[in-house]
Amino acid sequence: MIDILSLTRDELESIVIGFGWERYRVDQIFGFLYKQRIDSFDEITTLKKEMRNQLKEFFYIYPVEVKVKKVSGDGTIKYIFKLIDNSFIESVLIPMTRGRFTICVSTQVGCRMGCRFCATGRMGFKRNLTASEIVAQVRFILKDNNLKTANVVYMGMGEPLDNYSNTTKSIKILMDEMGLSISKRRITLSTCGIVKGIERLKKDLPYINMALSLHSVDNEKRSLIMPINKAYPVEKVLNSLADFPLPRRKRITFEYVMIKGLNDTHKDAKALVKLSGRFRCKINIIPLNKHDLIGTDFEPSQEETIEEFASYLRKKGVFVTVRQSKGSEINAACGMLATDILKTSNIDVG
Ligand code: SAH
């Protein structure tokens, strides 16, 4: 049986043409899968019963099971999904301004990058998600909330570029105009800085939005909190991003988790000013979210330190946003995904 949500329209087309069906049937099926968001092929009313049965023989629609759904006071909704192998992943729906929504998706069960401040990193790596498991998160959340579309950010559990082929395939499926038709401008991929993947992306998916988990421009500090920095030192990552083709009028995002005494000094701010001279960028300051898994290893910078840091950058003409920690009361905020999974289940997380 083929997992139909893992197929691009071209792939589905070649199978359906093999059935001897006409080409337009593919667009029809794609529409039902992603616009109507059907759960069973019986819902494809424009196909005759025999054709629906044929689909049932060849394909299945990935069954998404919600284990937990938590709504936060600010409207953020966190989903814990149970996958068919009994693994758990988390996705988040975040309300934005002007009635828009952002869906934050996971790309792996756990993560092998081991960033010291991140709950998912502390959980370790279990497996890659399939393209279908990534697409299914978006499809399900849109349907559950009766939404036509949303921005999609690859900022949930896992490192998207460590699961390169499934991540890029899922983006292509989300973008398909006969399906969800989410434009590149509305898709953001966040990476800890895997240069090999960034280089491939430039060819495969230019013009999506890029975010780098920067956290420090200083190699020594960055290596201390992000082991990947030893394989790909920060200057190599920045060089690779320097010519990444961005969507028109969009900026590259540098995520900057503020950790007390580590990366929140005046010297760190000055380094960011220098960096901003080189990039059309936005610095997204994220106050460190505390969670049980990091214990007392790291503390968030004080609020006034963050304010001073941000206002210094602004004064120097840097485009800065301070991310409000949406959903932290339900552990849906950055770096907290996985904490509930570890608490509420007895799954083996290696
Ligand atoms: N693996 C990718 C995408 C997922 S992480 C990446 O690292 O970019 C999404 C963002 O949350 C990253 O910027 C990450 O550095 C940040 N993050 C991780 N742990 C955090 C914490 N405890 N508090 C705040 N942000 C955190």
Ligand code: SF4
């Ligand atoms: Fe993985 Fe990103 Fe967490 Fe680092 S911050 S451990 S890359 S999910």
